[in-house]
Amino acid sequence: MATADLEDLYRDIILDHYRRPRNRSTELDGATCSAEGSNPLCGDQITVSVRIVDDRIDAIAFGGSGCSISQASASMMTSVVSGGTLAAAHEGAAAFQRMMIEGEPPAEDMGDIEALIGVAKFPARVKCASLAWKTLEQALAMRDSTDDGATTVTTDERSPHDD
Numbered sequence: 001m002a003t004a005d006l007e008d009l010y011r012d013i014i015l016d017h018y019r020r021p022r023n024r025s026t027e028l029d030g031a032t033c034s035a036e037g038s039n040p041l042c043g044d045q046i047t048v049s050v051r052i053v054d055d056r057i058d059a060i061a062f063g064g065s066g067c068s069i070s071q072a073s074a075s076m077m078t079s080v081v082s083g084g085t086l087a088a089a090h091e092g093a094a095a096f097q098r099m100m101i102e103g104e105p106p107a108e109d110m111g112d113i114e115a116l117i118g119v120a121k122f123p124a125r126v127k128c129a130s131l132a133w134k135t136l137e138q139a140l141a142m143r144d145s146t147d148d149g150a151t152t153v154t155t156d157e158r159s160p161h162d163d
């Protein structure tokens with residue numbers, strides 16, 4: 001497929017997830033753990049709730065608001081990890097980070113997620129795309145934690161002006 005056609009396809013996939021988000025819900029029955037994430041550089045907010053049954057993600061939901069990249073990435077992330085094992089979810093998060101760093105498609109089939117590969121060229125947008133995965137990992141980490149206080153993850157590891 002020609003590069004321009006591929007970019008059109010990727011844009012269509014991203015917009016489709018943005019306009020018709022999968023697993024978007026403010027509540028998840030029987031949620032085992034959840035976390036909130038924010039990307040202050042862009043104003044993106046994501047909440048991820050997970051119901052874990054026997055080391056599998058039985059159900060997952062996300063909420064929040066933000067740019068099309070952040071919301072589409074959350075929709076894609078939930079589509080990929082839903083029904084899978086916790087190990088697969090962690091592997092997915094690692095594979096996504098590699099794709100963002102290297103700008104190469106993931107070795108394993110990650111479905112629509114490959115459509116976000118173009119984001120790798122734009123460091124500020126990488127934070128938008130990564131937010132859902134960071135928030136998922138935070139939610140999964142909360143599962144084994146006794147700390148039941150509010151948990152928040154942020155992509156803002158550095159000051160906004162040192163890019």
Ligand code: ZN
Nearest residue numbers: 042044067128
């Ligand atoms: Zn954003």
